Amino acid sequence: MSPFFLEAVAADNYVAFTFFIGTMAMMAASVFFFLELNNTDKAWRTSVLVSGLITFIAAVHYYYMRGYNLETGDSPTFFRYVDWLLTVPLMCVEFYLITKKSGGTIGLLWKLIFASVVMLVTGYLGETILKEQSVLWGVISGAAYFYIVYLVWFGEVAKLATAASPAVAKANKTLGWFVLVGWAIYPLGYILGTPGGLFGMVLVEDVAAATGAMDIIYNIGDAVNKIGFGLVIYALSRSESK
Ligand SMILES: *C/C=C(C)/C=C/C=C(C)/C=C/C1=C(C)CCCC1(C)C
Numbered sequence: 104m105s106p107f108f109l110e111a112v113a114a115d116n117y118v119a120f121t122f123f124i125g126t127m128a129m130m131a132a133s134v135f136f137f138l139e140l141n142n143t144d145k146a147w148r149t150s151v152l153v154s155g156l157i158t159f160i161a162a163v164h165y166y167y168m169r170g171y172n173l174e175t176g177d178s179p180t181f182f183r184y185v186d187w188l189l190t191v192p193l194m195c196v197e198f199y200l201i202t203k204k205s206g207g208t209i210g211l212l213w214k215l216i217f218a219s220v221v222m223l224v225t226g227y228l229g230e231t232i233l234k235e236q237s238v239l240w241g242v243i244s245g246a247a248y249f250y251i252v253y254l255v256w257f258g259e260v261a262k263l264a265t266a267a268s269p270a271v272a273k274a275n276k277t278l279g280w281f282v283l284v285g286w287a288i289y290p291l292g293y294i295l296g297t298p299g300g301l302f303g304m305v306l307v308e309d310v311a312a313a314t315g316a317m318d319i320i321y322n323i324g325d326a327v328n329k330i331g332f333g334l335v336i337y338a339l340s341r342s343e344s345k
Contacts, residue, residue: 118315121322122169129162132330136337144344150200151340154333157190161329165322178314183321184227187289190329191219197336198255198278201271202263211259215251222247230293241293248290255279274339281332288324292317 136155143151164186168179195215199207222244229240254260256279264275295317 118318119169119173121319122165122172125322125326126162126165126169128326128330129158129165132333133159133162136333139337143340146204147340147344150197150336151333153193153196153200154336157193157329158333160189160193161186161325172318176311178318180230184223184230187223188220191223192216194332195219195251197332198260198275201274201336201339202260202267205263205267205271207260207263211254211263215254215260218247218250218254222251226289226293230296237293241290244293245290248286252279252283255282268343270339270342274335277335278332281328281335285324285328285331288320292321 133155136151136158140148140151140155164182168182168186171177171179171182192215195218196212198215199209199212201207202211225240225247226244229237229244233240255275260275261279265272295313
C-alpha cells in the first residue's frame with residue numbers, strides 16, 4: 104500500500120481523510136446516478152446524467168486534491184476552482200433542464216452559465232493572482248452569485264418552475280436552498296481567507312490550522328451540495344415518471 108494511502112487514513116489527519124471520504128462518496132454517487140439511467144424516463148434522462156457527471160467530475164478532482172494535500176500539506180485551491188468551473192455551470196444546466204418544458208430558453212441557460220463563470224473567475228483572481236484587491240473581486244463575484252440566487256428564487260427560473268408543475272416548483276425551492284445556504288460556505292471561506300480576515304479583524308492566529316479547517320468544511324459542504332443537489336433532481340425524475 105502506498106504511504107499516501109496510509110497517511111490519508113491516519114486517524115489524526117482529518118483534512119486528508121475528508122478528501123479520501125469525499126472521493127469515495129462522489130464515486131459512489133456517480134455509479135448510482137449512471138446505473139439509475141436505465142430506470143429513468145426518457146424525458147428525465149439528461150437531468151440524471153448531468154447529476155452523475157457533476158459527482159464524477161468532483162470524484163476525479165477529489166482524488167487529485169487528496170494527493171496534492173498529502174504531498175504539499177497545502178490547500179488545493181487551483182484544483183478546487185477547476186472543479187467548480189466544470190461542476191457549477193453543470194448545476195446551472197440542471198435549472199435549464201427542469202424548466203425547459205415550461206419555456207426555459209437557451210438564453211436563460213447562458214445567463215446562468217455566464218453568471219457562474221464570472222463568479223468563479225473573479226473569485227479565483229481575488230484568491231490567488233490579485234490578492235491585494237481581494238475585496239473588489241470578492242464583491243464582483245458576490246454580485247454574480249446573488250444574480251444566480253435571484254434567478255432561482257424570484258426570477259425566470261422561479262417563474263418557469265412554478266409554471267411547469269408542483270413537483271418541479273418544489274424541487275426548484277429545495278435547489279434554491281442549496282444555492283442560498285449550501286453555496287454560502289464558499290464566500291464565507293473566501294472572506295475568512297482574505298488578508299486581514301473578516302471585516303479587517305484578525306480572526307485566526309494559526310493560519311495552517313484555519314486553512315485545514317476550511318478544507319474540511321469545503322469537503323463536507325461539497326458532498327452535501329453536489330450529491331444532495333443530484334438527489335433532488337433524481338427524486339424529481341421519479342415523481343414525474345410513472
Ligand atoms: C460544487 C461546488 C460549488 C457548488 C461551488 C460553489 C462556489 C461558489 C458559490 C463560490 C462563490 C464565491 C463568491 C460568491 C465570492 C467569493 C469567491 C467565491 C468564488 C468563493
